[in-house]
Amino acid sequence: MDLRDRIRDIPDFPRPGIVFKDITPLLLDPAAMGEATRALAVYARARDAELVVAAEARGFIFGAAVARELEVGFVPARKPGKLPSPTVSAEYALEYGVDTLELHRDALRDGTRVLVHDDLIATGGTARAVCDLVRQLGGEVVGCAFVVELGFLEGRRRLDGLDVHSLVVYDRE
Ligand code: AMP
Numbered sequence: 066m067d068l069r070d071r072i073r074d075i076p077d078f079p080r081p082g083i084v085f086k087d088i089t090p091l092l093l094d095p096a097a098m099g100e101a102t103r104a105l106a107v108y109a110r111a112r113d114a115e116l117v118v119a120a121e122a123r124g125f126i127f128g129a130a131v132a133r134e135l136e137v138g139f140v141p142a143r144k145p146g147k148l149p150s151p152t153v154s155a156e157y158a159l160e161y162g163v164d165t166l167e168l169h170r171d172a173l174r175d176g177t178r179v180l181v182h183d184d185l186i187a188t189g190g191t192a193r194a195v196c197d198l199v200r201q202l203g204g205e206v207v208g209c210a211f212v213v214e215l216g217f218l219e220g221r222r223r224l225d226g227l228d229v230h231s232l233v234v235y236d237r238e
Contacts, residue, residue: 066096066097066100068091068097068100068101068212068232068233069233071088071090071091071094071097072086072087072088072090072091072213072233073086073087073090074086074087075087084238086185086213086215086235088123088184088185088212088213091212092126098130101127101212101232102127102130102131102134103134104232105127105131105134105182105210105212105230105232106131106134106135108208108210108230109131109135109180109208109210110135112178112180112207112208112228113178113207114135114137114178114179114180114207114208115137115138115177115178115179116132116137116138116139116140116173116177116178116179116180116204117129117131117132117135117137117138117139117140117179117180117182118139118140118141118142118168118172118173118179118180118181118182118195118198118199118204119139119140119141119142119181119182119183119195120142120166120182120183120191120192120194120195121141121142121143121144121147121166123183123184123185124142124182124183124184125141126184127182127184127212128141128182128183131180131182131210140168140169140172140173142166142167142168142194142195142198143166143167143168144164144165144166144167145165145167147167148167148168148169150169150170150171151169151170151171152167152168152169152170153167153168153170153198153201153202154166154167154198155167155194155195155197155198155201156194157190157191157193157194158188158190159190165194166191166194166195166198167198168198168199168201168202170202172202173199173202173203173204174203174204175202175203175204176203176204176205177203177204177205178204178205178207179199179204179205179206179207180207180208180209180210181195181196181199181206181208181209181210182209182210182211183195183211184211184212184213185211185212185213185214185215186209186211186213186214186215186220186221186229186231187215187218187220188218188220188223189218189219189220189221189222189223189224190220190223192209192211192220192223192224193223193224196209196224196227206227207228208227208228208229208230209224209227209228209229209230210229210230210231211229211230211231211232212231212232212233213231213232213233213234213235214229214231214233214234214235215235215238216234216235216236217235217236217237217238
């Protein structure tokens with residue numbers, strides 16, 4: 066199965082000039098959803114991941130599914146003010162301005178082997194922030210896994226030195 070067939074381009078969303086990669090057709094198809102989840106889990110298992118940390122909000126969909134497949138825990142990285150217990154935070158650059166993600170301070174122990182996940186890597190800022198959060202808590206990022214990679218934006222460079230795996234890579238818009 067080619068997962069690419071289940072991802073559709075929505076031009077000019079959310080703003081003019083952006084081509085949004087919509088994964089909702091993939092989520093609607095249980096066979097595609099299963100294949101994508103298993104493929105991400107195969108990668109994570111080979112890296113001996115003990116925990117999955119994923120970015121709000123679309124990262125939660127496959128992040129939780131992969132954690133279940135691996136039978137490991139799942140940690141949500143959330144926007145400011147959403148987590149009820151004490152947090153650590155990391156800022157990342159947006160096209161205009163900055164945003165922040167947070168993790169619970171007690172989300173992971175020193176030395177935990179972590180898979181970082183988001184549905185899509187574009188410029189890499191979001192994934193980089195999640196990796197920074199994991200490291201602040203003493204975790205080891207053993208891999209970063211995405212369903213979709215916009216390769217032409219070279220987001221991998223922001224994850225310098227980390228192992229990066231994507232199921233579907235677009236080399237141009
Ligand atoms: P970045 O931090 O630039 O790597 O952006 C990644 C985050 O923004 C992910 O959480 C994606 O869901 C979202 N995102 C960025 N660009 C797109 C796009 N073209 N289509 C769908 N989602 C996107």
